[in-house]
Amino acid sequence: GENVEQHPSTLSVQEGDSAVIKCTYSDSASNYFPWYKQELGKRPQLIIDIRSNVGEKKDQRIAVTLNKTAKHFSLHITETQPEDSAVYFCAAKGNSGAGSYQLTFGKGTKLSVIP
């Protein structure tokens, strides 16, 4: 089945700086890659997603890039603000073998934005 690795596990940045979180996946047939933000004590919320036929997607200060050849995708947050502090999870939807068509999540990155 699919395996997703996420780095780093913790990340501290100064307010206004950029933050980058990277994930790699194992199933070359995976075709859907969402990112979720989970604030302390709250539910994970979808912030952006990308499909395998697209290389990059932007939504205001957030962007996701996908490199299918290298099987990795990244979340970029620019001009970080204290309210960006949360745990971020990447995920990939496998498309072959056991466990296909379900989301497999990375273990999360705790982002702290220092005012």
Place this chain on the structure above:
Amino acid sequence: KAGVTQTPRYLIKTRGQQVTLSCSPISGHRSVSWYQQTPGQGLQFLFEYFSETQRNKGNFPGRFSGRQFSNSRSEMNVSTLELGDSALYLCASSSNAGGDGYTFGSGTRLTVV
């Protein structure tokens, strides 16, 4: 539009007991998936239901089971509870099978003592 509703929010059970958790998806959503969230393991997939059929099952023992009703509401059951089952159980719903655009509920915090 109401979100994904999970009940109860908190549960404390004793080892050996069984528990049933409930999830009501967003109206119109036919796919419901369940995840176990623990600090060390992140979100681990339990199973997915779509139109009352289990489409996928994760790598959990048979003590974990689920079902989905004709109104898309879903329940998961854990029998013979173990201390290691203590976790936040999240369900997510989507209009299509497979997890695209999942909306998560707030979860049920299960503590096994």
